[in-house]
Amino acid sequence: MQIPRKQINISELFVSIQGEGKYLGHPSIFIRTSGCNLKCRWGQTKCDTPYTSWDPESNPVTIKRIIDNVKNLSQKYPEINELILTGGEPMIQKNLHLLIDEIKMLNYFITLETNGTSAKHLNLDFISISPKLKSSTPVESNFEKMHEEKRYNKEALLFWLDNYDCQLKFVVNVPEDELEILNLLSDLNYNSPDTIYLMPQGIDSKQLKENSKLCVDICLSHGWNVSPRAHIDIFGNIRGK
Numbered sequence: 001m002q003i004p005r006k007q008i009n010i011s012e013l014f015v016s017i018q019g020e021g022k023y024l025g026h027p028s029i030f031i032r033t034s035g036c037n038l039k040c041r042w043g044q045t046k047c048d049t050p051y052t053s054w055d056p057e058s059n060p061v062t063i064k065r066i067i068d069n070v071k072n073l074s075q076k077y078p079e080i081n082e083l084i085l086t087g088g089e090p091m092i093q094k095n096l097h098l099l100i101d102e103i104k105m106l107n108y109f110i111t112l113e114t115n116g117t118s119a120k121h122l123n124l125d126f127i128s129i130s131p132k133l134k135s136s137t138p139v140e141s142n143f144e145k146m147h148e149e150k151r152y153n154k155e156a157l158l159f160w161l162d163n164y165d166c167q168l169k170f171v172v173n174v175p176e177d178e179l180e181i182l183n184l185l186s187d188l189n190y191n192s193p194d195t196i197y198l199m200p201q202g203i204d205s206k207q208l209k210e211n212s213k214l215c216v217d218i219c220l221s222h223g224w225n226v227s228p229r230a231h232i233d234i235f236g237n238i239r240g241k
């Protein structure tokens with residue numbers, strides 16, 4: 001079978017700004033894959049994109065069609081040169097490497113947004129890793145055990161950190177997250193505070209504001225960075241933004 005005929009589960013493809021981390025505010029093309037190997041839930045708040053994780057849409061699209069759509073967007077937005085692969089968890093798509101190679105031929109700077117539970121060599125420019133903390137575990141659900149077992153993969157995190165330009169973004173929800181982040185960084189022997197971002201958990205501006213104060217307090221103690229979640233602040237937690 002020709003590569004362009006192979007498929008990837010896609011949830012949405014759109015243009016927006018990067019809302020988080022080092023490249024905050026950069027205009028970008030987003031390809032959001034569907035499906036995730038984790039099931040985050042903070043209290044009663046599920047993942048901010050439940051349509052890619054808890055209730056994933058099965059929407060297989062050929063690589064050719066995805067690339068055609070990217071080319072259409074590139075004609076409409078010729079000044080955009082960054083493309084973000086996000087999810088869900090893009091790494092669970094078995095044909096992801098084929099899509100990345102095709103996108104690279106269009107000369108985009110490609111960021112992979114991943115939960116860091118798996119890793120392999122791919123033709124990527126930047127890895128935005130968001131390891132999930134215990135506060136994300138969906139307690140008393142069918143997914144609790146699975147989520148808890150999978151959410152931290154030291155080997156995968158070290159692979160990314162050792163081989164690629166990376167940032168670590170942590171979703172912060174409770175004060176206990178601080179100690180867990182410190183323990184995780186110690187376990188990885190990782191000491192690059194300028195590449196560490198804390199983001200408030202929340203799916204509306206009110207929640208984000210409350211948890212941002214906690215992020216600030218923690219970051220001031222350790223020299224880490226606070227990252228807003230600008231897309232939620234600006235647009236609300238809606239699709240395609």
Ligand code: SF4
Binds near residue numbers: 038039048049087
């Ligand atoms: S890892 Fe990301 S996409 Fe998957 S459930 Fe958690 S927040 Fe959602």
